[in-house]
Amino acid sequence: MNTLEARQVEKAFGRTHALRGLSAKIEPGEIVAITGPSGSGKSTLLHCLSGIMRPETGEVHYAGERIDTLDEAARTKLRREHFGIVFQFGRLVPELTAVENVALPLLFDGHGREEATTVARAWLEEAGAADVADARPAELSGGQLQRVAVARALITSPKVIFADEPTGALDSVAGERVLSLLLGAARVNSATVVIVTHDNRVAAYADREIVLRDGVTAGEVMA
Template sequence: MTKVLSAREVDLFYGRTPAVRNAQLSLHRGEVVAITGQSGSGKSSLLYCLAGVLPVARGEVCFEGRPLGALGDEELSALRRERFGFVFQYGELLPELTVEENTALPLRLAGQRKSEALSAAGEILGRLGLAELRERRPSQVSGGQSQRIAVARALVHKPAVVFADEPTGSLDSSNATAVLDEFLALARSQGTAVVLVTHDTQVADRADNRYTMCDGTLTAQVREGA
């Protein structure tokens, strides 16, 4: 498998307080990796290091073999905009845009024509069973629908990696299962790797590989029978 993302001996501090200690992780094309842990364990901090949002204090994060620390601000912004996708716990849709416009946003930010971007957004919304919501505003959809739209927005530009921070944390169990099913199936079908941060062990069990985070220390979990 092709390695798309790696972390080597990564440390992160908030002031003098360590948030991530000596983290090691590899992610391959189309692979889903879950990071579990209690609140405050450092798992979201590590996620943002991997996405190039937070600079590491020591070690390095590499995307397709290139250290993120070697990139300037504009290069990092372009990378996050064009090659990465993001899903957050509460969707974070823009209220002034329609569902279709929200979904098309990564393509528009990358310079794609509006008509082409909206066409691609309509296609992926259709794949997720959301075509009838295209003209609605975020305030006019349910929580489960909002999270599906956030998934569509994260995947519409076929990114290399999607970073998902508690993507089902705000949903009831039935909606959480449905959203996760659709998210992982779509990501895997287009070869997008996923870093999934969650406190829910049932969600983590859906990943190909799983890590736990405790007091900033990342530990790989070996599956039974592996």
């Protein structure tokens, strides 16, 4: 099974300890919110779980395999094949149009340009962003950027979707639309969702909350 687990993970940036022996387990298909005040280690945990970053000590496991010991290339491959990631400000490639951004993961996977573009347009349609398919990121509103970023994260039907403050830059109603889109698609694919958020109203969409304080879990709140 595609269980995701951090075991006694520690990570420091200089003298600042972001994670101090943190353990957390996320079951397949779960929607989990990681919450906590600024500097509590939320984003660092997401980066360690998704293989973007390697912890100094401790272990990270995915689907029965230890992933923190994999080299950069193997972790990139894992992310491309199994994970979808949405960041706060979309992090789209500014030189590419929305549809080109969404098609990127498929192009990396070796699909042809025409096929990738067709699938990307369908995802933009699904995300309610078909009308901005040929616009560049600088021409998009915050809500549109996030819809495009969600389409890009979902295009490979990932097993796990990581979202770091996906609605942080949006107003309530626009944020709700982005979340509905993300969680709706995840439920259809039985994907696991890990959302880092400081917004309690976003956390209320999750089945479970992992509360972080000073780099360790302060508690877990089950649905």
